[in-house]
Amino acid sequence: MAYERPNIAAMHGYVPGKQPQGGDVIKLNTNENPYPPSPAVMAALRAIEPEALRKYPKPAADGLRAAAAQVHGLAPEQVVAVNGGDELLRLAVTTFVPPGAPIGVVEPSYSLYPVLAEIHGSPLIQLPLAPDWSLPDDLAPRMQRAGVKLLLLVNPHAPSGHLTEVAALARIARELSAVLLVDEAYVDFVDPERAHDAVPLIAAHDNVLLLRTFSKGYSLAGLRAGYGLGAASLIDPLLWKTRDSYNLDAIAQRLATVALEHRAEAAETWRKVRAERARLAQALAALGFTLTPSQTNFLLARAAHGTSAKRLVQGLEQRGVLVRYFDAPRLDDSLRITVGTPAENDRLLSALRELL
Numbered sequence: 001m002a003y004e005r006p007n008i009a010a011m012h013g014y015v016p017g018k019q020p021q022g023g024d025v026i027k028l029n030t031n032e033n034p035y036p037p038s039p040a041v042m043a044a045l046r047a048i049e050p051e052a053l054r055k056y057p058k059p060a061a062d063g064l065r066a067a068a069a070q071v072h073g074l075a076p077e078q079v080v081a082v083n084g085g086d087e088l089l090r091l092a093v094t095t096f097v098p099p100g101a102p103i104g105v106v107e108p109s110y111s112l113y114p115v116l117a118e119i120h121g122s123p124l125i126q127l128p129l130a131p132d133w134s135l136p137d138d139l140a141p142r143m144q145r146a147g148v149k150l151l152l153l154v155n156p157h158a159p160s161g162h163l164t165e166v167a168a169l170a171r172i173a174r175e176l177s178a179v180l181l182v183d184e185a186y187v188d189f190v191d192p193e194r195a196h197d198a199v200p201l202i203a204a205h206d207n208v209l210l211l212r213t214f215s216k217g218y219s220l221a222g223l224r225a226g227y228g229l230g231a232a233s234l235i236d237p238l239l240w241k242t243r244d245s246y247n248l249d250a251i252a253q254r255l256a257t258v259a260l261e262h263r264a265e266a267a268e269t270w271r272k273v274r275a276e277r278a279r280l281a282q283a284l285a286a287l288g289f290t291l292t293p294s295q296t297n298f299l300l301a302r303a304a305h306g307t308s309a310k311r312l313v314q315g316l317e318q319r320g321v322l323v324r325y326f327d328a329p330r331l332d333d334s335l336r337i338t339v340g341t342p343a344e345n346d347r348l349l350s351a352l353r354e355l356l
């Protein structure tokens, strides 16, 4: 006898990238930051006193919300703290989408989005990206006609690394009478010369919700912390109704706050990742791969015609180098490679030279 709801029984769960235990394995498959968290964060972890664990944490993570508000020039009412960015995605679905109402995404995109729609029992409206991974011009009107209540866009885009300009997002926000969630999981790695900042959208559009995470930019994927930014009217129900009562534990609140206070140290890792991203892209191109210009901490590398990407991924794994492979249209000829340290990237490149 199965007791799940029929949509749960019929669905497949999210498939995370492999997390090997020990061994001499180089992990370039789940987009973690290759550098450690700030020493100040580790010091704060060691300084956690028993009282902080005996008592319940601050229900709405006031300190973390105040720190994030200060970083972005917003008010604390415009910030909701979450137990990883993935929690914000789930909260957006449960808060803004009536059961059965459609959710919009572009194809391809973060593979968690369809899973959340299935859990909720919502049909997914999927529109294909242009060949250069940019958004279709008529995205908003088509989503509008389909009646979506929530449009999920990851920017910079995963898994391509393509960055959509803020002006294009503003137009979509204006044309859409639904919530536009911009998943900025990788925004910390955008080249500063692009001067990309979507936060000003919030003042002009009360339907824009920005997702930020500590997992990638702040080297804290193991901690589980992130936050959402939006108009106070949009944030309010997430903050005071649909969130779990104590969604962020005391350690996550404390460490994430310290991470924001020491943002300059994280920014130094962003600079190093950008430098390695450029070097790795050039080296992969020299090996015959076609690269999408990336504004993230990963590269989507299309294998030369006649070379099987799947075979390369398997060969790399045998040599102790994990990269991500998506058996999906438009992606099954490519490797998604997280930018590692210079030494890790060198090991990837020499393994690829052997295989090619």
Ligand SMILES: *Cc1c(COP(=O)(O)O)cnc(C)c1O
Residues within 6 Å of the ligand: 031, 083, 084, 085, 086, 087, 110, 154, 158, 183, 185, 212, 213, 214, 215, 216, 221, 224, 225, 226
């Ligand atoms: C990593 C990631 C997130 C958030 O991850 P958390 O670890 O839950 O903060 C959200 N969206 C995309 C596209 C990601 O890659």
